[in-house]
Structure formats: structure tokens, C-alpha cells
Amino acid sequence: MFNKVNSKIITWIDERFDLSPIRKLLKYKKVPDHKHSIWYYMGGVTLFLFLVQLLTGILLLLYYRPGEDSAYESVRFIVTKVKFGWLIRNVHSWSANLLVFFAFVHMFSVFFTRAYKKPREMTWISGFVLLVLTLGFGFSGYLLPWNELAFFATKVGTDIVGVLPIIGEDLKIILRGGEDVTGATLSRFFGIHVAILPAIFTVFLFFHLLFIQRQGMHEPEHFKKLPDDKKKYIPFFPDFALKDALFWLIVFNILIFLALFDPWELGLKADPFAPAPIGIKPEWYFMFMFQTLKYLPAHIFIFEGELIGILFFGICGIIWLLIPFIKMKKQNLLDKIMPIAGIIVVAYIIIMTIVGYLSS
Amino acid sequence: MKLDRRKFLNTLLGLGGVGGIFSVFYPILSFLIPPKTAEPTVNSVKAGMSKDFPSNSSNIIKFGKKPVILIKTDEGNFKAFSATCTHLDCIVQYKNDTKQIWCACHNGTYDLSGRNVSGPPPRPLEEYEVKIIKDEIVITKVS
Numbered sequence: 001m002f003n004k005v006n007s008k009i010i011t012w013i014d015e016r017f018d019l020s021p022i023r024k025l026l027k028y029k030k031v032p033d034h035k036h037s038i039w040y041y042m043g044g045v046t047l048f049l050f051l052v053q054l055l056t057g058i059l060l061l062l063y064y065r066p067g068e069d070s071a072y073e074s075v076r077f078i079v080t081k082v083k084f085g086w087l088i089r090n091v092h093s094w095s096a097n098l099l100v101f102f103a104f105v106h107m108f109s110v111f112f113t114r115a116y117k118k119p120r121e122m123t124w125i126s127g128f129v130l131l132v133l134t135l136g137f138g139f140s141g142y143l144l145p146w147n148e149l150a151f152f153a154t155k156v157g158t159d160i161v162g163v164l165p166i167i168g169e170d171l172k173i174i175l176r177g178g179e180d181v182t183g184a185t186l187s188r189f190f191g192i193h194v195a196i197l198p199a200i201f202t203v204f205l206f207f208h209l210l211f212i213q214r215q216g217m218h219e220p221e222h223f224k225k226l227p228d229d230k231k232k233y234i235p236f237f238p239d240f241a242l243k244d245a246l247f248w249l250i251v252f253n254i255l256i257f258l259a260l261f262d263p264w265e266l267g268l269k270a271d272p273f274a275p276a277p278i279g280i281k282p283e284w285y286f287m288f289m290f291q292t293l294k295y296l297p298a299h300i301f302i303f304e305g306e307l308i309g310i311l312f313f314g315i316c317g318i319i320w321l322l323i324p325f326i327k328m329k330k331q332n333l334l335d336k337i338m339p340i341a342g343i344i345v346v347a348y349i350i351i352m353t354i355v356g357y358l359s360s
Numbered sequence: 361m362k363l364d365r366r367k368f369l370n371t372l373l374g375l376g377g378v379g380g381i382f383s384v385f386y387p388i389l390s391f392l393i394p395p396k397t398a399e400p401t402v403n404s405v406k407a408g409m410s411k412d413f414p415s416n417s418s419n420i421i422k423f424g425k426k427p428v429i430l431i432k433t434d435e436g437n438f439k440a441f442s443a444t445c446t447h448l449d450c451i452v453q454y455k456n457d458t459k460q461i462w463c464a465c466h467n468g469t470y471d472l473s474g475r476n477v478s479g480p481p482p483r484p485l486e487e488y489e490v491k492i493i494k495d496e497i498v499i500t501k502v503s
Contacts, residue, residue: 156448170393174392174393180425275443275453290466293448298479306447306448
């Protein structure tokens with residue numbers, strides 16, 4: 001009975017919209033099966049966590065009220081009065097962190113398997129933009145509960161923008177909605193978090209997924225060199241899709257475990273006339289930059305230390321974005337340098353993050 | 361110079377297009393810049409009675425919209441500085457054990473003259489004048 005109705009519906013749609021491309025994709029798409037196949041699942045799980053963010057974010061919107069006098073109170077209301085409000089907020093906060101974590105894992109796995117190379121340059125670029133937007137989501141969302149830690153993190157983060165030459169000061173005022181971090185900043189960050197970033201993110205995500213579907217999964221060098229009869233593939237549907245679903249389920253369980261057993265604290269309400277609390281630190285994914293800024297002296301030559309720090313990270317970001325386009329006469333040498341450079345970057349991020357936590 | 365009709369119209373259309381884009385983005389960009397609101401100029405504030413302020417302690421005072429840190433030293437002298445760290449805008453605090461002004465954000469320290477002595481702060485804190493008038497503390501902006 002159900003199958004009959006189902007096939008009737010599909011036929012009805014098929015007659016009008018021609019579903020053969022989707023049917024072809026499900027039937028013929030194959031995924032290489034090799035010792036590094038596990039990294040294929042990192043992008044999917046990042047997408048899954050983004051969907052969790054979307055759903056929990058929409059739910060939180062029903063009760064959250066932006067404003068200096070209402071933001072903190074509304075989040076407290078959500079976690080103390082609304083049924084399962086604590087769960088939704090904890091899932092949103094934890095999922096945001098896992099999302100950033102898996103986005104980084106996905107990016108570095110693409111880097112180390114060299115999946116960014118021709119013809120996948122645009123996939124790398126759209127992915128990099130998505131990562132930057134994800135960090136933007138994290139930064140803007142962090143302020144929304146209007147608590148002490150968020151207030152100072154935003155003060156520091158937006159002041160860093162002001163350090164940029166020429167446009168910095170204007171950009172800072174635009175971001176803050178004034179000279180200082182106030183209720184106006186909260187309104188802007190709310191708008192950025194729930195409207196501007198999701199709109200831009202959706203466009204880049206669409207193209208990112210489109211590129212992947214058009215070009216298929218990347219085959220690493222060692223796999224490409226295998227004779228055809230030694231190359232193993234699994235069907236995308238249902239094999240790969242089911243494995244993907246299993247991984248999503250595992251991550252979902254981890255997410256719920258974290259939300260239940262390590263709830264996200266709300267802390268004290270932001271007070272613009274209170275000193276920065278002892279042990280203040282940013283979100284873990286900004287820690288390596290925060291720690292670097294701590295070590296920089298007040299002045300380097302004639303420049304202020306933080307300006308050098310910001311420019312350093314900015315230039316590193318641009319180089320990272322343009323990695324697929326870096327060419328050398330001796331390609332073999334470049335292929336040897338790249339993984340070493342990648343390891344140095346990962347080691348720097350990990351070490352500075354650990355040092356940051358230990359020293360605070 | 362001979363200008364054919366097609367080229368002329370294309371140039372006109374191009375200029376019109378640029379003008380059209382400008383007329384869309386200029387108001388949007390202008391809208392993003394918050395208008396300057398008129399703020400009452402604060403030149404001095406009263407910060408309570410001197411006798412009620414314990415030695416070797418501090419308080420953050422609202423000086424208009426800006427935070428100012430008022431410190432009473434061991435010797436009973438008052439000092440006031442802008443409480444905004446010159447590094448990245450955090451609000452500083454007085455450490456009564458080390459007798460220094462400290463910023464928790466990036467571990468910057470200032471001495472009791474407001475000079476940046478260690479950590480990343482690039483400049484000293486702006487100093488305010490403190491007067492005691494009939495035992496009342498009055499903080500004044502140094503012009």
C-alpha cells in the first residue's frame with residue numbers, strides 16, 4: 001500500500017520535473033575506498049552539525065530578546081523556565097564548538113590529502129570562506145547572552161579590527177554600532193548572527209556542495225597510481241550514505257552527552273564598568289591568536305605589537321586561502337614542503353592553545 | 361574623434377550602470393555608520409567621601425560614558441586613570457598585593473603613575489586629576 005502510494009508520488013513528480021539526474025547520482029556515484037577514506041566523512045559531519053545549529057538556533061529565536069536589558073535575562077529565562085530550554089541552549093553551544101572542530105579537521109584533512117589541487121581550487125576557496133563564516137558565527141553568537149566573558153571577548157575582538165591601517169577605525173565603529181561595545185553592538189551582532197551570516201553561508205554552502213557533486217570525491221595520489229583492477233569503490237548510495245549516517249549518529253550522541261554532562265555556563269551579566277574578570281579567555285578556537293598577542297611586546301620597531309600580530313595572521317590566512325594556486329618550478333620540492341608547512345601550522349595552533357589554557 | 365552610436369549608447373549605459381550601483385550601495389554604506397549622538401561633556405565627577413574610601417583599594421567610576429579607575433594608595437593619596445587598557449580596550453583593575461594596575465585580558469601592567477611597565481600595552485593610561493574638596497573626592501579631566 002505504502003510502496004504503491006510512494007511510487008505514484010515519485011512518478012507524478014518525475015513526469016513534471018524529470019528526476020533522472022538524481023536517480024543517476026544515486027545509482028552510479030561511487031566513492032573511492034582506501035586507507036584514508038575516513039577523512040571523506042568529516043565534511044558531511046560538519047554539514048550535519050550546521051543543520052543542528054540551524055534547528056536549535058531557530059528554536060532559541062522564539063525566546064531570545066536582544067538588548068542590553070533583555071538579552072541576558074532572556075537566556076536565563078530559556079535555561080531556567082522554558083521546558084528543555086537548557087537542553088536546546090546547551091546543544092546549540094556545544095554543537096557550535098564541535099562544528100568549528102570538525103570544520104578544522106575537514107580543512108586539514110583536505111590539505112594533507114592534497115584534495116585542494118586542480119580541479120578543486122574553487123571547492124577549497126568556498127570551504128575556506130565557509131570556515132571564516134563559521135568563526136564569524138562563533139564570534140557573533142558568543143556576545144548574544146550578554147555576559148561578562150562575552151562582553152570582554154567582543155571588546156578585544158572588535159578592538160583588534162580597529163588596529164587595521166586606514167579602514168580599521170571605521171570598520172570597528174560599524175561593527176560596534178558606535179565607539180564602545182554597547183546595546184547597539186548587541187543588536188548588530190544579533191542581526192549578523194541570525195540574518196547576514198546565514199544568508200552568505202547558504203550561498204557558499206550551495207556552491208561548495210555543488211562543486212563536490214560535480215567533481216566527485218578526490219582520489220589521493222597513491223590511489224590514482226593503482227591499476228584499475230586494484231582500485232576499490234563503494235556505491236555512494238546506500239553504502240557511503242549509511243556510513244555517513246552512522247558517523248552523524250555517533251557525533252550526535254557525543255553532542256548530547258556533552259550537553260547533558262557539561263552544561264554551558266551563563267556566567268554574570270555584562271557590566272561595562274567592571275574590570276575584566278581574572279582568567280578571561282576567548283573561545284578555544286581563537287586561543288592561539290589570543291596567546292600570540294599576549295607574547296608580543298608593546299612595540300616591534302616603530303609599529304605597535306598587536307598591529308604586527310594582526311597583519312601576521314591576516315597574511316597567513318591569505319596564503320592559506322591561495323594554497324591551490326601556489327606553484328614552483330620544482331613541483332616535487334613544493335610537494336615535500338607543503339605537508340611540513342601544514343604540520344608546523346597544526347603544531348603551532350595546538351601548542352599555543354594548550355599554553356593558553358595552562359597559563360590562564 | 362568619431363563615436364558611433366552603439367559605442368556612445370554602451371558608454372552611456374555603462375555610466376548609468378555605475379551610477380545605479382553607486383546609488384544603491386552609498387545609502388547602504390551610510391546606513392551602516394552609526395550617527396554621532398550628542399553626549400553631554402563631562403569634565404568632572406564626584407566619587408564619594410574620602411574617609412569612606414579604604415587605603416590600598418580601588419573603584420571604577422563612571423566618568424560620563426567612560427570608566428575611570430580611582431585608587432587610594434597606602435599613603436592615602438588618590439590617583440585616577442582611564443580604566444580602559446591601551447592595548448585592546450579591556451577594563452583594568454588595581455592589584456593591592458603588587459600595587460600595580462593590571463589588565464586580565466592580556467596580562468598588561470601599569471604602575472601607579474599609569475605608565476605601561478610590562479606586557480603588551482603600548483601607551484600609558486590617561487591620567488585624571490583628583491581633588492579633595494571638603495572631604496569629597498572630585499575627579500577632573502586634565503585638559
